Amino acid sequence: MFFSRMILAVPMFSVSVLAVPRGGNFARSRPDNHTLNRQRADAVKEAFTFSWNGYHKYAFPHDELHPISNSFSDSRNAWGASAVDAFSTAIVMQIPDIVDTILNYIPTINFDETADQISLFETTIRYLGGMLSGYDLLKGPLANLASNTTALEAVLAQAKCLGDNLAFAFDTPTGIPSNNLYFNPPSTDGSTTNGLATVGTLVMEWTRLSDLTGNKTYAELSQKGESYLLAPKPATSEPWPGLVGTNIDINTGLFQDAFGGWVGGDDSFYEYLIKMYVYDTTRFSSYKDRWILAADSSIAHLATHPSTRPDLTFLSIFDGQELIHESEHLACFDGGSFILGGLTLKEQKYVDFGLALVNGCHDTYNSTLTGIGPEIFRWVTDSTAANDTNNPGPSADQQAFYEKAGFYITNGNYILRPEVIESFYYAYRATGDQMYRDWAWDAFVAINSTARVGSGFAELQDVNAPAGGGFNDFQDSFWFAEVLKYSYLIHAPDNVFQVEHNGVNQFVFNTEAHPFKVVGPAI
Ligand SMILES: *[C@@H]1O[C@H](CO)[C@@H](O)[C@H](O)[C@H]1NC(C)=O
Ligand SMILES: *[C@@H]1O[C@H](CO)[C@@H](O)[C@H](O)[C@H]1NC(C)=O
Ligand SMILES: *[C@@H]1O[C@H](CO)[C@@H](O)[C@H](O)[C@H]1NC(C)=O
Ligand SMILES: *[C@@H]1O[C@H](CO)[C@@H](O)[C@H](O)[C@H]1NC(C)=O
Ligand SMILES: *[C@@H]1O[C@H](CO)[C@@H](O)[C@H](O)[C@H]1NC(C)=O
Ligand SMILES: *[C@@H]1O[C@H](CO)[C@@H](O)[C@H](O)[C@H]1NC(C)=O
Numbered sequence: 001m002f003f004s005r006m007i008l009a010v011p012m013f014s015v016s017v018l019a020v021p022r023g024g025n026f027a028r029s030r031p032d033n034h035t036l037n038r039q040r041a042d043a044v045k046e047a048f049t050f051s052w053n054g055y056h057k058y059a060f061p062h063d064e065l066h067p068i069s070n071s072f073s074d075s076r077n078a079w080g081a082s083a084v085d086a087f088s089t090a091i092v093m094q095i096p097d098i099v100d101t102i103l104n105y106i107p108t109i110n111f112d113e114t115a116d117q118i119s120l121f122e123t124t125i126r127y128l129g130g131m132l133s134g135y136d137l138l139k140g141p142l143a144n145l146a147s148n149t150t151a152l153e154a155v156l157a158q159a160k161c162l163g164d165n166l167a168f169a170f171d172t173p174t175g176i177p178s179n180n181l182y183f184n185p186p187s188t189d190g191s192t193t194n195g196l197a198t199v200g201t202l203v204m205e206w207t208r209l210s211d212l213t214g215n216k217t218y219a220e221l222s223q224k225g226e227s228y229l230l231a232p233k234p235a236t237s238e239p240w241p242g243l244v245g246t247n248i249d250i251n252t253g254l255f256q257d258a259f260g261g262w263v264g265g266d267d268s269f270y271e272y273l274i275k276m277y278v279y280d281t282t283r284f285s286s287y288k289d290r291w292i293l294a295a296d297s298s299i300a301h302l303a304t305h306p307s308t309r310p311d312l313t314f315l316s317i318f319d320g321q322e323l324i325h326e327s328e329h330l331a332c333f334d335g336g337s338f339i340l341g342g343l344t345l346k347e348q349k350y351v352d353f354g355l356a357l358v359n360g361c362h363d364t365y366n367s368t369l370t371g372i373g374p375e376i377f378r379w380v381t382d383s384t385a386a387n388d389t390n391n392p393g394p395s396a397d398q399q400a401f402y403e404k405a406g407f408y409i410t411n412g413n414y415i416l417r418p419e420v421i422e423s424f425y426y427a428y429r430a431t432g433d434q435m436y437r438d439w440a441w442d443a444f445v446a447i448n449s450t451a452r453v454g455s456g457f458a459e460l461q462d463v464n465a466p467a468g469g470g471f472n473d474f475q476d477s478f479w480f481a482e483v484l485k486y487s488y489l490i491h492a493p494d495n496v497f498q499v500e501h502n503g504v505n506q507f508v509f510n511t512e513a514h515p516f517k518v519v520g521p522a523i
Contacts, residue, residue, distance in 0.1 A: 034432065034498070037491040040441055044488040045093050047448055047457075051480065052090070052098055054455030055082050061105060067456030068473040076122060076477065077114040080105060084130035086480035088514045091137045091145060092497060093488055099145050103138070106131060107154035111162040117189065118181040120169045121198040123162070125268075125512040126477060128205040131159040132212065133514030136507075140517055141496045156212060163209050163218050174253040175224040177202070193247045193256060200229050200269030201511055203276060207283075208516050228253040229269060230290055239321045240301050242293025261302065261317030262337075264330040268511040270294050271333060274341045278508040280519040288345070295341055299353055306379035309406025312363055313356040314379065324390045326410070328376045332361035332419040333511075336426035343430055343503035351430055358427045361420045362439050367405035368464040371446030373420055376411035401464070412462035416451065416475065418482030418513065425486040429499040437490055444487045482513040 051065075059065040059072035063081040066072060075081075083102050090098040111127075135156050138146040146152050168186040169177040179198045180189035206222035209215075228248060232238045237245040237255030246265055247256040260266045273291035276284035302315045304325055315334055316323040338354030341347070364373035379402070384391045394401070394408035402408040421440050428436035450468045451457045457479055462469025489498060497507040497515045507515040 034429070034494040036493040037437065040437075040444075040491040041488055043448075044444060044484060044491065045095070047444075047452070048086075048089060048093060048480070048484045048488070049095065049098070050452075051456045051475065051484070052086060055086075055475070055480075056101070058455055061109075064477060065456050065475045066473045067454040067458050067475050068471060070455050073474070074116075076126065077116050077118055079109050079111065079114070079127060081126055081477040082475075082480055084109075084127050085477035085512065087130050088133040088137060089480055089485040089488070091134060091142050092485060092492075092495075092515070094142065094145060096145055096147070099138075100147050103134070103146070103148060103151050103155070106134075106158055107151050109158060111158060111165055112183065114183055118166070118183065119198075120166055120177055120179045120181055121201060123166065124202050124205045125510060125514075126481070128159055128162055128209065129510040129512045129514040129516075130481065131155050131162075132205060132208050133510070133516055135159070135212065136208075136517040137497065137515065159209055160213050160215070163206065167217070167221060170221040170225060172250045174228065174250055175221070176228055176248060176250040176253060177221075177225050178250060192249060192251060194250050196229060196244065196246050196248070196260065196266045196269045197264070199225050199248060201272055202226075204272055204279060204508075204510050204516065207276075207279070211519060230286065236320075239318060240297035242290055242295070243297045243302070243318065257319075259317075259319045261327075262298070262315050262331045262334045263317055263326075263328055267330055267333060271337050271511055274337060274344060275508050275510075278340070278344055278505055278518060279516065283519075291341060292345070295338060295350060295353075299349075303353070304379075304381050306402075306406035307382050307384070308379075308403050309363075310382075312360040312406045313353075314360050314407070315357065319390075322390065325380055325384070326376065326378045327407075328411075329364075329373055329414070329417045329419055332357075332364070332373070332423055335359075335361060335423035336419075339423070339426040339430045340499065343499075343501065344505075346503060354423075355427055355431070358423045358436070361423060363405065364407060365420055365439075365443055365446070367401075367407075368409075369466060370414075370450045370460070370463045370468050371442060372414045372450060372460065372463045372468070374409040374411060374463050375413040375415065375417075377407040377409050379407045409464055412464055412469065413472075414447075414451070414460040414463045414468065415472070416447075416457060416459060416479040416483055418478060418486055421483060421490075422486045422513070425490045426499060428490050430501050432501065440487060440490045447483070478512060485513045 055065040058070040061080040062072035063074045063076040087102045138152050178188035179194050203222040203226050206218040210219035232244045237258050239258050245255040245257040246260050273287045277288035304316045314327050316325045335354045335358035338350045342350030380391050380393050398408040421443050424436045424440040456475045459472035460468030508518050509515050
């Protein structure tokens with residue numbers, strides 16, 4: 001989920017005491033009421049169909065729709081990113097004609113050619129992820145929607161073709177891949193470093209590709225790259241057990257810094273540690289051990305409470321052992337990750353902590369004028385020194401907002417990101433508490449009433465200004481893959497691809513919200 005057109009290279013820093021989560025009555029009662037809310041599910045489907053129709057009319061098969069000017073762009077190598085990213089959402093929403101359109105399109109993509117630089121990470125999570133997930137769903141629980149079995153096998157062949165074309169990225173002295181690639185001839189941009197999230201968010205897709213094709217090479221390549229992240233060197237790059245720096249030298253395997261957190265650039269590395277264990281408890285037990293270290297260290301060292309709202313819990317970022325009290329929309333996947341970890345490991349403390357994080361992220365939504373949360377925000381704590389230059393207080397014009405909300409906004413954009421609704425989804429699936437459905441619904445209604453414009457949905461410039469402060473004419477592909485999928489699934493009935501409250505899952509979502517069939521064995 002977490003990454004984006006810009007991976008934020010934000011610097012990042014506390015002390016903390018766990019707040020009692022407001023929604024945390026899960027230990028006492030778990031209603032497990034995952035019944036269909038038809039009216040809400042249908043309303044989300046309507047938004048999906050509307051966006052798809054706009055994209056199909058004005059942009060398909062280009063990468064993105066510009067919904068205001070009814071034009072398009074190709075920021076993802078012109079392979080039809082929105083179509084591939086919409087695939088698994090159209091399948092779980094069970095919209096046959098859109099599924100057919102995408103199913104018959106994917107075999108026609110020419111993954112051998114692109115004039116532009118290719119991001120290994122973005123291509124993996126969106127294109128490989130979208131194709132492998134569509135394949136898993138249409139071979140499995142939604143096989144009734146697979147109208148063309150020849151095309152479906154061609155989807156897997158396309159995933160294999162893309163994997164083969166990208167595999168040279170791992171051909172470095174250490175096996176840590178280069179992220180920025182070119183085709184014809186295969187080459188890189190010459191970077192000598194790669195990042196924690198961009199290296200650490202390949203392993204699910206490349207392992208699934210091996211498991212589906214029988215060619216072990218993809219899994220081996222991605223796991224070799226990941227091995228440097230699981231045993232970080234030098235020791236100074238791991239300021240607390242499991243929490244690591246951001247930039248890694250691809251020639252030596254050494255981390256270059258000790259700067260990090262659950263934010264963009266690092267985020268989905270932590271996400272995949274526990275998800276790989278969900279995917280296969282046998283092969284990825286050591287990944288789970290690293291997630292536990294990171295989770296425990298985060299609870300102990302990164303959890304902080306704003307000076308004006310001690311009831312809220314956020315995770316600070318770190319530079320060595322110094323904390324920076326900054327977070328962002330991207331980081332709001334963290335609540336969902338703790339909840340999934342807690343359910344999987346049967347450890348209530350992680351579920352409770354996750355619910356506290358979900359609660360904080362909810363406040364970043366319901367505190368603004370639009371009801372949508374900002375891209376980046378900050379806070380200070382009771383122990384922040386007045387001369388702490390890493391942690392300035394709010395400017396005069398944000399003081400009143402900070403008093404009330406417990407955070408102040410340093411970037412008010414909303415670019416159709418999913419993470420807050422994603423974590424509401426995990427909170428609801430874990431607890432059955434209708435409050436989380438209501439939160440997701442409120443967020444969806446706010447986005448639908450503020451960002452819907454022209455032929456689709458556009459980015460907002462300022463979530464705390466009337467009407468969102470104006471638009472940017474761009475609808476990223478993750479709108480289809482993630483926001484609309486989680487907004488829908490939270491109101492949809494139980495199904496094998498939904499997250500299970502008992503921690504035994506048949507599917508696991510990649511970071512772009514594409515569900516992959518797990519190998520098991522069931523835990
Ligand atoms: C179950 O869900 C339905 C639909 O959302 C809701 O009306 C009902 O109150 C819920 N029941 C419980 C026990 O939460
Ligand atoms: C089924 O898919 C194959 C492979 O993509 C394609 O050649 C064929 O035209 C499709 N059939 C139909 C009826 O769309
Ligand atoms: C397996 O995948 C690797 C990496 O793309 C490729 O080099 C190799 O030829 C493949 N092996 C087979 C048998 O297809
Ligand atoms: C936001 O939601 C929380 C939890 O439901 C609630 O306690 C709080 O009062 C709400 N804040 C605003 C500004 O509505
Ligand atoms: C900040 O203030 C404290 C005393 O209040 C002092 O010990 C410390 O050196 C100061 N730090 C900086 C960076 O000025
Ligand atoms: C979403 O917006 C459209 C267009 O304004 C409207 O027709 C629809 O009712 C809205 N959906 C919800 C759930 O508010």
